[in-house]
Amino acid sequence: DIQMTQSPSSLSASVGDRVTITCQASQDISNYLNWYQQKPGKAPKLLIYDASNLETGVPSRFSGSGSGTDFTFTISSLQPEDIATYYCQQYDNLLTWTFGQGTKVEIK
Amino acid sequence: EVQLVESGGGLVQPGRSLRLSCAASGFTFDDYAMHWVRQAPGKGLEWVSGISWNSGSIGYADSVKGRFTISRDNAKNSLYLQMNSLRAEDTALYYCAKDILPRTGIAVAGDIWGQGTMVTVSS
Numbered sequence: 001d002i003q004m005t006q007s008p009s010s011l012s013a014s015v016g017d018r019v020t021i022t023c024q025a026s027q028d029i030s031n032y033l034n035w036y037q038q039k040p041g042k043a044p045k046l047l048i049y050d051a052s053n054l055e056t057g058v059p060s061r062f063s064g065s066g067s068g069t070d071f072t073f074t075i076s077s078l079q080p081e082d083i084a085t086y087y088c089q090q091y092d093n094l095l096t097w098t099f100g101q102g103t104k105v106e107i108k
Numbered sequence: 109e110v111q112l113v114e115s116g117g118g119l120v121q122p123g124r125s126l127r128l129s130c131a132a133s134g135f136t137f138d139d140y141a142m143h144w145v146r147q148a149p150g151k152g153l154e155w156v157s158g159i160s161w162n163s164g165s166i167g168y169a170d171s172v173k174g175r176f177t178i179s180r181d182n183a184k185n186s187l188y189l190q191m192n193s194l195r196a197e198d199t200a201l202y203y204c205a206k207d208i209l210p211r212t213g214i215a216v217a218g219d220i221w222g223q224g225t226m227v228t229v230s231s
Contacts, residue, residue: 001170034217036153043203043221044145044153055219087153095167095215097143097155 002026006088006100012108019075021103023088028068032091035064035073038102039084047086048073075105083107110134110220112204117225120194128225130187130204138162138182141207141215144189146200147224156202157189158215165213172198194229201226 003026013019023033031051036044046055048064051071061076075082088100116128130142144156157178158167166178177190187204202225205218 032216036218038153043223044205044218045221046208046217046219049208049217049219085152089153089155089217091214091216093214095141095158095160095165095213096169097145097158097215099145099153099155102152 002029002090002092002098004088004090004098004100006103008103009101010104010106012106013078014108015078015080017078019078019082019105021073021086021088021105023066023071023073023100025069025071025090029090029092031067033064033066033071034089034091035062036087036089037082037084038087044087078105078107080107110206112206112220112222114202114204114222114225117202117227119228119230121231122195122229124194125190125192126194126227128189128191128202128204128227130222132185132187132206135206135220136210137185139210141165141209141212142180142187143205143207143215143218144178144187145203145205145218145221146198146227147203148197148200151200154200158207159187160213160215161211167215191227194227196229199227199229 005024035048038044143158206220208217208219
């Protein structure tokens with residue numbers, strides 16, 4: 001089974017800061033990697049699919065990059081409404097998903 | 109409006125069964141793979157099971173394999189999760205999610221999610 005290692009588990013940054021989260025797969029997953037945002041008490045929201053494609057309606061300050069085993073999620077300028085937990089998720093051709101452990105983003 | 113509404117959760121004793129339902133509306137249900145994802149209190153997301161648009165492909169997490177069964181009724185725009193032999197560690201909020209791509213044999217990403225139904229396994 002493919003394992004996803006996400007880091008850091010939490011971070012604190014100031015409004016306007018650039019925030020970066022990484023996700024590492026235990027084996028090559030090409031670009032089969034998505035990113036979600038989950039605010040407290042809410043369902044997850046898809047932000048990025050296939051490593052770098054912005055879901056419709058998602059602000060352009062969110063971006064993703066990477067392929068193979070190493071992936072990065074970036075918020076170019078952190079906003080107060082971005083306070084949430086972010087998850088990476090890989091998919092394969094066997095109808096299975098694997099989530100990373102999550103990164104809790106807080107305002108400093 | 110595209111919507112998923114889960115139901116069927118509740119308090120159940122260990123070893124007993126429960127059936128979750130997810131009612132879909134606002135999109136062509138039988139075009140898309142569907143999934144169940146759970147989240148234990150204060151914990152991260154865990155994929156539970158997925159089913160292709162035509163029920164031809166099904167997948168389960170190792171933690172539920174042999175105990176849970178996913179199914180769908182495209183005529184009723186509904187997704188189900190039959191949960192047997194429940195354990196304390198199955199306690200979680202269960203979400204259903206719609207896959208982003210139509211009529212594929214793989215599961216890509218969840219672009220629409222319900223609000224979840226809570227399952228508590230305790231004596």
